[in-house]
Amino acid sequence: MRRLPGIAVAATLAALTPPVTGGPVPAGGQTARTHGMPESRQAAFARAARTYGVPESVLLAVSYMESRWDVNDGLPSVSAGYGPMHLVDGRLGPEHHRRDAEDPRGDERRPHPPVDPDTTAPPPRDTLHRAAELTGITPGRLRRDPVANIEGGAALLADQQRRLGEPPDADPVRWYGAVARYPGTTDPGASAGAASSFADEVYATIRTGAARVTDDGARVVLPAAPGLSPPRLPTSAGQRRASAAAPAPDCPPALSCEWMPAAYQRLKQGGYGNHDRYDGPRPIDYIVIHDGETSYDAMTRLAADPTYLSWHFTLRSSDGHIAQHLRCSDIGWHAGNWYVNSRSIGLEHEGYLARGGAWYTEAMYRSSARLVAYLARKYKVPLDRAHIIGHDNVPGTTPATVRDMHSDPGPYWDWSHYFELLGSPLTRSSDPTARSVMIKPDYALNQARFTGCAKSGACPARSTSSVWLHDRPSEAAPLVKDIGKHPTGDSTYSVYDQAALASTGQRYALAGRKGDWTAIWYLGRKAWFHDPAANRTSVPATGPLVTPRHGLTSVKVYGRAYPDASAYPRGVPAQELTPLQYTLPAGQFYSLGMTSPATYLRAGAFDPSHHRIIRGDTPYRQIQFGHRIMFVRAADVRVVPDNDRRQVAGMRASALRRR
Incomplete structure (x- = not known):
């Protein structure tokens, strides 16, 4: 495992919080140069806001909602967005849907074979190249350079404000419409509600403020403005x-x-x-x-x-x-x-x-x-x-x-x-x-x-x-x-x-x-x-742990908590209690997530009135056995509670003996 060197993130965040409520905004990490000196990320937001007439709090909050001000090494997001302002490259073709052999239904009595679906979709709105047109900055630089990316995002907000017929204004409330349209959804049916919801989150961030150290070490603060209460879009219903x-x-x-x-x-x-x-x-x-x-x-x-x-x-x-x-x-x-x-x-x-x-x-x-x-x-x-x-x-x-x-x-x-x-x-x-x-x-x-x-x-x-x-x-x-x-x-x-x-x-x-x-x-x-x-x-x-009960050398592990055969009524085939290939050996302990009742939901009919839940008398313990949760029969294990101090000492001694 490799960890990034050099930045005491916890200490820095402690110095930044609670969010500043007024006064000058401190400068942070460096990503570009102005007059021969490194320009902070904070200063980059301030300069872009001044250049395009966008309130700095609006620009900071929109960026926070898209990326939390992170750079992500110039890599695209899961939806082809780049940089702190999430400028979307609509020319990136969609990736092929990854096909796996897993049966999504997970019921071997009625298998549902996986299919390879057609996942072609219309490309998202290309805000990256629109930002390039507005700023004169190349798309490549907008992808890689966070300062240029911030400038591109400010230009897009100003462009949306113009398209709405609104002049640049120092009052953040006057930018609600431009903020609502920033994500650029192409779904007309849901766009009104989605736009309003996104804008509400942006303005909630302005009210509460935010402060953090970004993934490349830049220190950024959005001062809180608790009195801000913007109007909602009339289409928000x-x-x-x-x-x-x-x-x-x-x-x-x-x-x-x-x-x-x-x-x-x-x-x-x-x-x-x-x-x-x-x-x-x-x-x-x-x-x-x-x-x-x-x-x-x-x-x-x-x-x-x-x-x-x-x-x-x-x-x-x-x-x-x-x-x-x-x-x-x-x-x-x-x-x-x-x-x-x-x-x-x-x-x-x-x-x-x-x-x-x-x-x-x-x-x-x-x-x-x-x-x-x-x-x-x-x-x-x-x-x-x-x-x-x-x-x-x-x-x-x-x-x-x-x-x-x-x-x-x-x-x-x-x-x-x-x-x-x-x-x-x-x-x-x-x-x-x-x-x-x-x-x-x-x-x-x-x-x-x-x-x-x-x-x-x-x-x-x-x-x-x-x-x-x-x-x-x-x-x-x-x-x-x-x-x-x-x-x-x-x-x-x-x-x-x-x-x-x-x-x-x-x-x-x-x-x-x-x-x-x-x-x-x-x-x-x-x-x-x-x-x-x-x-x-x-x-x-x-938290409670489980271990095999006394006298057992190992315990079977299951991928589901199904009842015993005796629990199934006549006419309902009993599900096989097939253990997985793993076992829980004596002397080992695993965290208990919950005790699960043995149940099986009998489905398989188009008419849901024929469905029923079969309940058994055999409870199971859900454990964190590997990366995945698994189940063991409650009767096969004993629970070690939090307050069992004697058992704690035994566990520690056992761990030391095994070192």
Whole structure:
């Protein structure tokens, strides 16, 4: 693991917050030169604002909503946007949809073979080349040079103001219309609500202020203006559009959200698509975060294809606009595991796991977090990494499916920032006897080696929320082996391979320490990650653990929590209780996420009145076994509670003996 040198980000942020409420704005990092001296990023915003007559607070807040003022090494975002102002290159062709072998429904009794869909979509509005026309700066420089990029964004805002017939004005409120149109959506049906929602977020940022150190070390401050209250666009009532025949979107009122129903119809070749309807409330334990590996336009079109698959919500990158496709009571075919599908809500985010590295827009992060926080409250889903999971955390259903499970949203999704936006930040435990660790590297400084990006093979050095796991405390040691993902080979550094990765927010039992390295229990063995005292990539954590009950040498591990055969009524075939290829050995400990009831949702009929939930008497414990969650029978393990101090001492002694 390699971390960026030289910048004490935590100390700098402490000096910057709380946000400045008045007076001169301090200067920050350097990216260009003026009169022979390095020009700060802060000064670049101020100069561009003066040049084009845009209020500096407006320019700063729009940039914050698009990129959090980051440069991203001149790489494109997931939606082809560049630089702090997210100037979109509409001439970049869409990437081919990455096809995986995972069956999205995840029910081997009624397989739904994956298809290779047509994901062609109209190109986004080309703001990069429009900015080049307005400023005379070449597109190449607008992509690479953050100072030029900021100037291009200011020119676009001024151009929008002119097109609206409004003169330049020092009052930020007078720029609401130009701000609303900045993302440049080409969807006329949703543009009014999306534009208003985006502008509201920008002005909320102006009111609260913001301050941070960017990914290239620039120090930027947006002073707070708490008294600012801009008007809304008169068309903002279009935010939550629904027809008389369709339900209202299940979104919080402040979000731009529309109903775009997924297809539900019988197919000529038999069966039906592309989801299962369910009458009445269903238990929801998970909210699953995906990236769609394609554009918003393509995803919303695919959801309307009855031969494809389905999820509940799609989120757009440029402005955070949301389309809802399924009622939350219905079951989407999205996670590759029927048990998880039947107990989850799925969110697809516009973008590509390995295109543009880490750059998901702030607008999409914020919109997603507001939606998830709302859904979590409504459906009583805890805001932690045992319940808010990535598609890459969903287990295979049987040994045969483990190898092909999906890998999104991948290591570049900023889980720490996401949980801050959820209002449930990932925090360290102050308990001196903490016997778990939570993976929590500093996202801005943490960089890891990855391969498999785009056409080049090697991935650019980018911030990541993950740490690599080795079988010994050394960078030169092999990665931990995953017998399910790689039954005959070794784990790889591919961005699509989670066999030896631990991700931010995941909690693991401490298995030992040696110098700058920490060991955790992972997939039935010790796994070591670089965790130097001067720059920890983990923090102490508390929470219950499980270990095999006395007398058992190992415990079977499952990818779903299905009832025993005796629980199924006559006429309903019992689901096989097939364990995965892993076992949990005696003497090892794994974090307990929740105790899950044994259930199976019997579907497979077009008429939802024929569906039913079969409940068993055998509870399961959900554990963080590797990168993915898995299940063990409650009867096979014992729970080690937080306050079992004797057990803590035994664990520590055991860890020391194994060093």
